[in-house]
Amino acid sequence: MMPDAWTAPTPDALSSMSAEPLLTREYDADPALVYERLRSRYGPVAPVDLLGVPVWLVLGYSEVLQVLQDKSGAWTKHLDNWRAKTEGRIPPDWPVLPAFEVDSSVFRDGEALRRLRNAWTAALAPFQERTHPQAQMLENAVRKYADDLISVMAEGGSGAGWADLSAQYARPLPLMVANRLLGFESARGDDVLMDAWRMLDAGPDAAAASDRLFAAMTDLAMAKMSNPGDDIPSYMLAAVSDLTLDELTREILMVPGLVADFTGTLICNTIVEVITNPDVRASLSQGIIEETVNRVALINPPMANLTFRFPTVDVRMGRFTIAAGDPVMVSVAAAHGDPLFGGAMNRNALRSTRAHLAWGAGPHHCLGQRLATRITAIAVSRLFERLGRMRLALPVDQLPWRPSPLMRSLRSLPVQYEVVQAYTPPADTQARPAAEPEPSAPPAPTAAGEAPISALWRFLRGLRRG
Numbered sequence: 001m002m003p004d005a006w007t008a009p010t011p012d013a014l015s016s017m018s019a020e021p022l023l024t025r026e027y028d029a030d031p032a033l034v035y036e037r038l039r040s041r042y043g044p045v046a047p048v049d050l051l052g053v054p055v056w057l058v059l060g061y062s063e064v065l066q067v068l069q070d071k072s073g074a075w076t077k078h079l080d081n082w083r084a085k086t087e088g089r090i091p092p093d094w095p096v097l098p099a100f101e102v103d104s105s106v107f108r109d110g111e112a113l114r115r116l117r118n119a120w121t122a123a124l125a126p127f128q129e130r131t132h133p134q135a136q137m138l139e140n141a142v143r144k145y146a147d148d149l150i151s152v153m154a155e156g157g158s159g160a161g162w163a164d165l166s167a168q169y170a171r172p173l174p175l176m177v178a179n180r181l182l183g184f185e186s187a188r189g190d191d192v193l194m195d196a197w198r199m200l201d202a203g204p205d206a207a208a209a210s211d212r213l214f215a216a217m218t219d220l221a222m223a224k225m226s227n228p229g230d231d232i233p234s235y236m237l238a239a240v241s242d243l244t245l246d247e248l249t250r251e252i253l254m255v256p257g258l259v260a261d262f263t264g265t266l267i268c269n270t271i272v273e274v275i276t277n278p279d280v281r282a283s284l285s286q287g288i289i290e291e292t293v294n295r296v297a298l299i300n301p302p303m304a305n306l307t308f309r310f311p312t313v314d315v316r317m318g319r320f321t322i323a324a325g326d327p328v329m330v331s332v333a334a335a336h337g338d339p340l341f342g343g344a345m346n347r348n349a350l351r352s353t354r355a356h357l358a359w360g361a362g363p364h365h366c367l368g369q370r371l372a373t374r375i376t377a378i379a380v381s382r383l384f385e386r387l388g389r390m391r392l393a394l395p396v397d398q399l400p401w402r403p404s405p406l407m408r409s410l411r412s413l414p415v416q417y418e419v420v421q422a423y424t425p426p427a428d429t430q431a432r433p434a435a436e437p438e439p440s441a442p443p444a445p446t447a448a449g450e451a452p453i454s455a456l457w458r459f460l461r462g463l464r465r466g
């Protein structure tokens with residue numbers, strides 16, 4: 001007789017488990033507590049209820065790595081493998097669904113994924129390799145965006161003020177970078193910027209904004225196909241010349257999310273760390289800001305949980321057997337809290353391990369890590385150069401977090417500050433207007449012919465407080 005060990009285990013029926021809801025008030029306030037409770041109750045893999053849909057949540061560091069780094073084909077991101085969805089058991093208005101419906105490289109495997117990632121790698125290289133003129137111009141532009149935003153924030157104040165650094169700085173800055181990376185040459189970039197914002201906020205006008213955004217990205221992709229420039233869509237086309245219009249549109253649609261939302265979140269989380277940790281603050285002046293950014297990504301990963309993976313065969317993991325086609329959400333944040341990950345989470349350590357998973361791992365790992373780190377480092381350094389005595393306007397444990405199954409991101413970051421350095425434009429003018437604006441002046445059209453981003457600046461001025 002065959003020993004028990006040879007008998008294929010029956011998969012655990014996810015839908016019949018009484019899983020606890022993941023997104024609760026407690027989760028918003030302190031997700032680490034929830035991960036630890038799930039870990040002690042279920043082990044490294046736990047069933048959870050994600051807004052009414054049962055999902056496996058992977059909490060163990062080695063289990064997360066096992067899923068992310070799989071090369072055997074046992075795991076896929078292709079949505080056709082999601083059994084409950086193909087069987088029509090996912091409500092069409094399930095709020096997380098739009099995040100999955102982009103249908104870009106994020107949900108591809110194998111050769112199809114490699115082709116699209118080749119386009120990304122080539123398109124990002126000129127902006128990420130610091131010796132490349134594009135990268136240097138981008139750095140200058142990021143500094144200028146930072147200076148303009150700080151100037152508008154401090155405009156009309158008497159040397160001190162109150163600001164929401166999320167709405168007034170950390171979110172608009174990378175959106176402006178996204179606009180530049182996309183190569184918008186007309187005032188339309190301004191509208192797209194605002195629509196990207198509406199879509200990311202998932203408010204009542206998000207659906208209409210997302211339709212407009214798709215149309216704008218299709219037009220942009222079409223324009224770059226006939227008239228390429230120095231931007232991500234054109235560089236993608238140059239690298240993979242048979243990219244279709246639909247493929248290019250869906251890839252560049254990711255730019256506002258990746259560059260603006262992810263990087264904006266990292267900027268906010270880094271600002272909080274600098275304000276609340278005096279050692280980290282000291283490290284700014286020692287020029288180790290990029291190390292601080294890496295450490296913040298480790299302690300508080302912006303993408304706390306990743307979009308689903310699906311096993312292609314029944315898989316034994318932790319205390320369960322996960323059936324082929326079940327949705328599996330890998331939790332980077334929970335994996336970082338796994339005691340097996342060691343003391344890497346020691347909040348008092350100034351330097352951090354690079355074995356963390358905040359940038360993903362395996363075939364889908366982040367291709368924009370260096371760019372995002374650079375943008376964040378410039379944004380945070382410039383802020384603390386120009387504004388001093390910065391303190392949170394709320395106790396750190398009362399900061400409001402955005403309820404989201406994927407992101408760990410602040411809804412607002414209220415601070416009080418004093419202006420310590422007025423705007424002094426640097427000598428170089430590569431990314432700057434021929435005539436520099438006064439600190440309090442609205443940004444003028446740039447020498448490169450970019451249109452003034454009036455609606456955005458009107459909106460930002462509306463947010464100012466004394």
Ligand code: HEM
Nearest residue numbers: 106258259262263306358359360364365366367368371372
């Ligand atoms: C300049 C900004 C950024 C760009 C251009 C960028 C680009 C990308 C690209 C192209 C992918 C691959 C998608 C795929 O193959 O599925 C990716 C994945 C990823 N990125 Fe980034 N990224 C940026 C910022 C960030 C930031 C700030 C974080 C968080 C610290 C981050 C975390 C991740 C993670 C965790 C993944 C893997 C997702 C998964 O495996 O499901 N990215 N990024």
